[in-house]
Amino acid sequence: MFTGIVEILGTVAALEELDQSSSGGGGTSLTISDAEEILGDAHLGDSISVNGTCLTITEFEKSWFKVGVAPETLRRTNLGSLKKGSKVNLERAVSASTRMGGHFVQGHVDTIATIQSVTPDGNALTFRFKPRDAAVLRYIVEKGYVTIDGASLTVTKVEDGLDGWWEVMLIAYTQEKVVTATKKPGEAVNVEVDQVGKYVEKSVVGYFEGTTKGEFAILEKMVSKLVDERLKSLGK
Numbered sequence: 001m002f003t004g005i006v007e008i009l010g011t012v013a014a015l016e017e018l019d020q021s022s023s024g025g026g027g028t029s030l031t032i033s034d035a036e037e038i039l040g041d042a043h044l045g046d047s048i049s050v051n052g053t054c055l056t057i058t059e060f061e062k063s064w065f066k067v068g069v070a071p072e073t074l075r076r077t078n079l080g081s082l083k084k085g086s087k088v089n090l091e092r093a094v095s096a097s098t099r100m101g102g103h104f105v106q107g108h109v110d111t112i113a114t115i116q117s118v119t120p121d122g123n124a125l126t127f128r129f130k131p132r133d134a135a136v137l138r139y140i141v142e143k144g145y146v147t148i149d150g151a152s153l154t155v156t157k158v159e160d161g162l163d164g165w166w167e168v169m170l171i172a173y174t175q176e177k178v179v180t181a182t183k184k185p186g187e188a189v190n191v192e193v194d195q196v197g198k199y200v201e202k203s204v205v206g207y208f209e210g211t212t213k214g215e216f217a218i219l220e221k222m223v224s225k226l227v228d229e230r231l232k233s234l235g236k
Contacts, residue, residue, distance in 0.1 A: 012082045113189055144194055
């Protein structure tokens with residue numbers, strides 16, 4: 001579990017497609033350097049977020065670490081397009097003393113999105129994103145959370161539909177702390193929607209289909225109340 005508050009920017013030192021070392025396991029691996037600041041308490045097997053993707057540390061030294069990247073992860077994320085020298089957002093998994101400054105982020109990327117435009121607004125930048133999978137738009141709401149390359153950001157505007165999109169604004173401080181600020185229209189970002197929306201959707205569907213069997217009881221009561229109030233307001 002993560003917060004979406006990026007700790008540091010790391011640098012891709014290597015992307016190996018067939019890493020035959022003991023820590024590579026014969027698959028794709030990423031080696032990230034410039035990470036000394038977050039490796040002081042690292043252990044093999046620790047989870048770490050790389051551009052919003054939860055990965056497992058398989059090898060590390062003082063200033064670098066290696067992670068394996070599964071085929072499914074390569075299909076879901078933009079990690080396969082990284083090159084030597086690419087900057088990446090890094091965040092360690094939450095601990096008991098972590099401040100929850102962002103929101104609950106799993107590090108499970110839902111889809112990638114393409115940057116449609118970057119528009120200056122004073123000292124801020126407004127980014128517009130179009131998702132590869134338009135279905136995720138139902139989980140994205142104005143003033144809600146969305147995770148972009150591992151950074152927890154607030155949605156400022158959203159347009160639904162097959163050609164839908166959403167926007168976020170990066171303030172000057174954030175521009176210095178995340179890789180998204182350096183990206184241009186046409187480039188891809190990893191997207192994780194707020195998981196709360198998924199649970200609410202499942203509860204709503206279960207309520208109407210009668211399949212929840214006591215699961216999500218609190219949400220069921222909320223849905224029932226909202227539906228009843230809406231029907232009464234319509235005179236039904």
